[in-house]
Amino acid sequence: MPGLRVPFLDLSRQYAELRDELVSSATRVLDSGRYILGPENEAFSAEFARMHGAPFCAGVASGTDALKLSLEAAGVGPGDEVALPALTFVATATVVSALGARPRFVDVEPDSLTMSPEDLERRITPRVKAVIPVHLYGLPARLDAILRIARSKGLAVVEDCAQSHGAVFAGKPVGSHGDFGAFSFYPTKNIGACGDAGAITAVDEARFAAVMLLRDCGRRPGARYDHIVASNHSRLDELQAALLRVKLPHLEEWTRQRRSAAARYTRGLQGLPVSLPPADPENGRHVYHQYVLQTPERDALAKSLEKRGVGSGIYYPMPLHRLEAYRNLGYTEGDFPEAERAAKEVLSLPMFSELRDDEIEAVIESVRAHFS
Numbered sequence: 001m002p003g004l005r006v007p008f009l010d011l012s013r014q015y016a017e018l019r020d021e022l023v024s025s026a027t028r029v030l031d032s033g034r035y036i037l038g039p040e041n042e043a044f045s046a047e048f049a050r051m052h053g054a055p056f057c058a059g060v061a062s063g064t065d066a067l068k069l070s071l072e073a074a075g076v077g078p079g080d081e082v083a084l085p086a087l088t089f090v091a092t093a094t095v096v097s098a099l100g101a102r103p104r105f106v107d108v109e110p111d112s113l114t115m116s117p118e119d120l121e122r123r124i125t126p127r128v129k130a131v132i133p134v135h136l137y138g139l140p141a142r143l144d145a146i147l148r149i150a151r152s153k154g155l156a157v158v159e160d161c162a163q164s165h166g167a168v169f170a171g172k173p174v175g176s177h178g179d180f181g182a183f184s185f186y187p188t189k190n191i192g193a194c195g196d197a198g199a200i201t202a203v204d205e206a207r208f209a210a211v212m213l214l215r216d217c218g219r220r221p222g223a224r225y226d227h228i229v230a231s232n233h234s235r236l237d238e239l240q241a242a243l244l245r246v247k248l249p250h251l252e253e254w255t256r257q258r259r260s261a262a263a264r265y266t267r268g269l270q271g272l273p274v275s276l277p278p279a280d281p282e283n284g285r286h287v288y289h290q291y292v293l294q295t296p297e298r299d300a301l302a303k304s305l306e307k308r309g310v311g312s313g314i315y316y317p318m319p320l321h322r323l324e325a326y327r328n329l330g331y332t333e334g335d336f337p338e339a340e341r342a343a344k345e346v347l348s349l350p351m352f353s354e355l356r357d358d359e360i361e362a363v364i365e366s367v368r369a370h371f372s
């Protein structure tokens with residue numbers, strides 16, 4: 001019995017609102033003739049750093065590169081291991097492999113689905129050099145406990161902030177707790193570019209200097225063809241930086257809208273046999289990149305939503321240790337029980353800042369109808 005159709009995500013609504021500003025910013029860059037490492041990148045990086053409470057920020061080509069350059073700047077290389085959650089987007093692990101290091105997976109907590117600090121402690125080996133807490137779905141990982149463990153063992157901490165722009169833990173924005181924060185501006189993120197783009201926030205000047213070298217062919221600062229480390233480049237281009245500058249002043253309002261949609265879902269879905277997303281951590285803020293239910297009836301629920309014209313998504317249907325790409329690590333089913341269970345039970349409801357109240361109500365009604 002289909003009612004109002006609700007898309008899982010509709011980027012065209014935001015584009016329609018910002019179209020004129022985006023076009024004029026793009027035109028400004030095209031007319032300028034300056035396309036790489038110019039004033040737009042610099043201004044965006046400064047604005048983004050300020051917003052995330054970090055003294056330093058470098059614009060790079062993607063969230064994947066943000067993670068990879070951060071690990072590289074922290075000294076991760078062949079023979080090292082990096083601890084990361086078994087439930088995340090694959091890039092959190094592939095960057096480790098790309099550096100010749102080995103991902104050391106860690107199970108997630110059943111409610112938050114972020115890295116379990118207790119499991120982290122159990123799984124650390126003497127080869128682990130860094131840890132990547134992922135603020136999955138916009139919810140900060142338990143950074144206090146993770147940082148305590150990492151500091152006691154001398155590990156670098158790279159926060160994967162790809163899904164958590166503007167999220168807060170213990171009164172401070174994510175990306176300013178660890179050594180580095182790696183952000184993605186993939187178009188579907190809470191703030192998205194019109195292509196691939198990313199950024200690295202850093203708190204330590206020397207470590208930031210290492211990132212700046214690595215993102216630009218190891219070029220000596222201020223020099224042209226004097227390269228002091230062997231590195232590729234990965235730079236946020238001027239066009240994407242200018243488009244992101246149009247969007248950045250809206251991020252706080254978009255976050256408010258996501259949180260208000262989430263609160264409406266949470267009110268409307270009480271009493272059903274599903275786990276709802278955890279509330280804000282104390283003195284913190286969930287930014288709801290995704291609004292994720294957990295239910296053993298996940299596949300049936302997704303089907304009934306589809307029948308009613310309601311979009312949904314699964315992030316992620318396979319924990320990383322079960323991917324063919326990581327078969328070589330020798331993990332088996334049962335090694336990360338919570339990540340394995342979550343991969344079978346998570347379902348994301350429509351969530352974007354332009355989602356309308358009548359659409360949220362239609363989603364709630366459709367979920368309730370499935371269980372009635």
Ligand SMILES: Cc1ncc(COP(=O)(O)O)c(C=O)c1O
Nearest residue numbers: 062063064089091162184185186
């Ligand atoms: C948790 C997580 N890490 C890393 C990435 C990689 O970001 P990008 O797609 O910008 O390379 C993403 C985005 O897809 C992500 O969701």
